[in-house]
Amino acid sequence: MKKKAVPDAGPPTRERILSAAEHLFATHGYDATSLRDIAIKAETRIGLVSYHFQNKELLYETLIERRSAEIGRRRLGLLTRERKSFLPAAIPAERIIHAYTWPFLELSHSAGAEWKSYTKIISSVANSQRWTGLLSTYYDPVATVFLNELRRTFPTCSEAKLVAGFTFMVSVMLGIAAETGRADQLSNGAIRSTDIGRIFDMMLPFLSAGFERLGDADDGMAVGGRGLAPSSE
Amino acid sequence: MKKKAVPDAGPPTRERILSAAEHLFATHGYDATSLRDIAIKAETRIGLVSYHFQNKELLYETLIERRSAEIGRRRLGLLTRERKSFLPAAIPAERIIHAYTWPFLELSHSAGAEWKSYTKIISSVANSQRWTGLLSTYYDPVATVFLNELRRTFPTCSEAKLVAGFTFMVSVMLGIAAETGRADQLSNGAIRSTDIGRIFDMMLPFLSAGFERLGDADDGMAVGGRGLAPSSE
DNA sequence: GTCTATATGGAGATAGAC
DNA sequence: GTCTATCTCCATATAGAC
Numbered sequence: 330m331k332k333k334a335v336p337d338a339g340p341p342t343r344e345r346i347l348s349a350a351e352h353l354f355a356t357h358g359y360d361a362t363s364l365r366d367i368a369i370k371a372e373t374r375i376g377l378v379s380y381h382f383q384n385k386e387l388l389y390e391t392l393i394e395r396r397s398a399e400i401g402r403r404r405l406g407l408l409t410r411e412r413k414s415f416l417p418a419a420i421p422a423e424r425i426i427h428a429y430t431w432p433f434l435e436l437s438h439s440a441g442a443e444w445k446s447y448t449k450i451i452s453s454v455a456n457s458q459r460w461t462g463l464l465s466t467y468y469d470p471v472a473t474v475f476l477n478e479l480r481r482t483f484p485t486c487s488e489a490k491l492v493a494g495f496t497f498m499v500s501v502m503l504g505i506a507a508e509t510g511r512a513d514q515l516s517n518g519a520i521r522s523t524d525i526g527r528i529f530d531m532m533l534p535f536l537s538a539g540f541e542r543l544g545d546a547d548d549g550m551a552v553g554g555r556g557l558a559p560s561s562e
Numbered sequence: 563m564k565k566k567a568v569p570d571a572g573p574p575t576r577e578r579i580l581s582a583a584e585h586l587f588a589t590h591g592y593d594a595t596s597l598r599d600i601a602i603k604a605e606t607r608i609g610l611v612s613y614h615f616q617n618k619e620l621l622y623e624t625l626i627e628r629r630s631a632e633i634g635r636r637r638l639g640l641l642t643r644e645r646k647s648f649l650p651a652a653i654p655a656e657r658i659i660h661a662y663t664w665p666f667l668e669l670s671h672s673a674g675a676e677w678k679s680y681t682k683i684i685s686s687v688a689n690s691q692r693w694t695g696l697l698s699t700y701y702d703p704v705a706t707v708f709l710n711e712l713r714r715t716f717p718t719c720s721e722a723k724l725v726a727g728f729t730f731m732v733s734v735m736l737g738i739a740a741e742t743g744r745a746d747q748l749s750n751g752a753i754r755s756t757d758i759g760r761i762f763d764m765m766l767p768f769l770s771a772g773f774e775r776l777g778d779a780d781d782g783m784a785v786g787g788r789g790l791a792p793s794s795e
Numbered sequence: 796g797t798c799t800a801t802a803t804g805g806a807g808a809t810a811g812a813c
Numbered sequence: 814g815t816c817t818a819t820c821t822c823c824a825t826a827t828a829g830a831c
Contacts, residue, residue, distance in 0.1 A: 358691075512728075539767075598825090610796075
C-alpha cells in the first residue's frame with residue numbers, strides 16, 4: 330500500500346517525480362503535460378521538479394534514458410544466447426528479430442504500468458521530428474550490433490536493404506507497443522491490441538518472411554514496382 | 563510567384579491559415595504550435611483563425627480531414643484497376659499492398675510541401691493516444707474495403723492474422739512517411755529517408771512476403787514463438 | 796471578413812526562507 | 814531537500830469597431 334506523501338516514507342521525491350512524469354507524458358504527450366500536473370501527481374511542488382531536473386526538457390531526456398539501458402541489456406543478452414547456439418553458422422533471421430523485438434514488447438506487456446508508459450512514450454516519440462536525436466543516442470549502439478548480425482545472416486544483401494528491413498521491423502514493433510486500438514475496431518474484436526503476446530506471435534513470421542525475401546533476390550526488384558497514380562480527375 | 567498578403571491577392575485567408583497550420587503542426591506538433599505562430603505565418607490575425615475554425619482543435623480536425631478523401635479516392639482507384647485486371651481471380655497481395663500504400667507515399671514524396679507536411683502529421687498522430695479516433699473516422703472506411711480484398715486473397719487466413727498484417731503494413735508505411743532520418747544514420751548514408759520511392763521498392767516485397775507467410779501456415783505458428791527474457795541481472 | 800484590443804488563465808522558471 | 818511566493822511570458826478565446 331502506498332503511504333501518504335510523508336517526506337520520509339515511500340519512494341524518494343526524485344523517483345516519485347519520474348514515475349508521475351512517465352505516466353502523464355505517456356497519456357497526454359510532452360507539451361500537453363505541465364510541470365504543475367507532474368508535481369501534483371508526485372505529491373510535491375514544482376520547485377522540487379526544477380531542483381532535481383533543471384527543466385522540463387532534461388526531465389524528459391532523463392526519462393527516456395533511464396530505461397533504455399535495461400532494454401539494450403536484454404536485447405544483447407538474447408542475441409548472445411542465439412550466437413552461442415548457432416555458431417559458427419549465422420543466426421536465422423527470425424531469431425535475430427526475436428532478440429530485438431521481444432524485450433521491448435515483453436516489458437511493455439508484462440512488466441507493470443511504468444514499463445507500459447515508457448514504451449508508449451518511445452512509440453509516440455519515434456515518428457516525431459523533435460526527439461529522434463534522443464532515440465538515436467540511446468538506441469543506435471545496440472541497433473548497430475544487430476545490423477552486424479543481420480549482415481552475417483544475409484551476406485549478399487545490400488546495406489540499403491538490410492537497414493531498410495531493420496527500420497520496417499522497428500516501425501512494426503513500435504506500432505504494436507502503441508496499443509492504439511485501431512486493430513480492435515477493424516477486426517470487430519478478433520484482435521485486442523493489448524494482447525501483445527499474441528500479436529508478437531503473428532509479427533515474428535511476418536517480419537522473418539519479409540527479411541528473407543529482401544535477402545533473396547538481389548537482382549530483380551520483384552514484380553511491378555511503382556505504378557502511377559490515376560491521372561484522371 | 564506568391565504575392566504579398568494583400569487581402570484580395572493570392573489565396574484567401576482561410577486557405578492561407580490551413581497551409582500555415584499544416585506546415586507548423588508537421589514541424590512542431592500540435593501542442594507546440596500556437597495559434598499566434600499560425601496567424602503570423604499566414605499573415606493574418608488570431609481573430610481570423612477563430613472566426614474561420616472556432617478553435618484550435620477544430621482547426622486540427624479540419625486539417626486532418628481535408629486531404630483524407632483524396633488519399634482514399636486514389637487508393638480505391640488503384641484497387642478497382644487491380645480488381646479489373648485479375649477478376650475473377652483474387653488480387654495478389656503485392657498489388658493490394660501497392661494500392662494501399664503507394665498513394666500515401668507518392669503524395670508524401672512528390673506532391674509538394676503541403677502533402678509532405680500532411681503525411682508527416684498523420685505519421686506522428688498515428689502512434690499517439692490522443693487523435694486515433696480521428697484517424698479511424700477518416701481512414702477506416704477505405705481500410706475496411708482493403709481488408710475485404712485481402713480476405714479474398716487469403717481465404718483460409720484467420721481474421722486476426724489478416725488485420726494484424728494490415729496494421730503492420732500501416733505502421734511501416736507511416737514510418738517511411740515520417741522521414742525521421744534514423745535509417746540515414748544507421749546506414750552511413752546508404753539510404754536517405756527522403757528517397758521514398760526507393761524505400762517503397764524495398765517495402766513492397768518485404769510486406770508481400772510477410773502477408774504470404776501469414777496466409778500460409780494456418781496451423782503451426784512458425785518456429786520458436788516467444789522466449790523468456792534472461793532472468794539474470 | 797477583417798482588424799484592434801483585451802480578458803483570463805496557465806505555462807516554465809527562479810529566489811530565498813527554512 | 815523542501816517549501817512558499819512570485820516573476821515573466823505566452824497561451825486560447827472573445828468583444829466589438831470598421
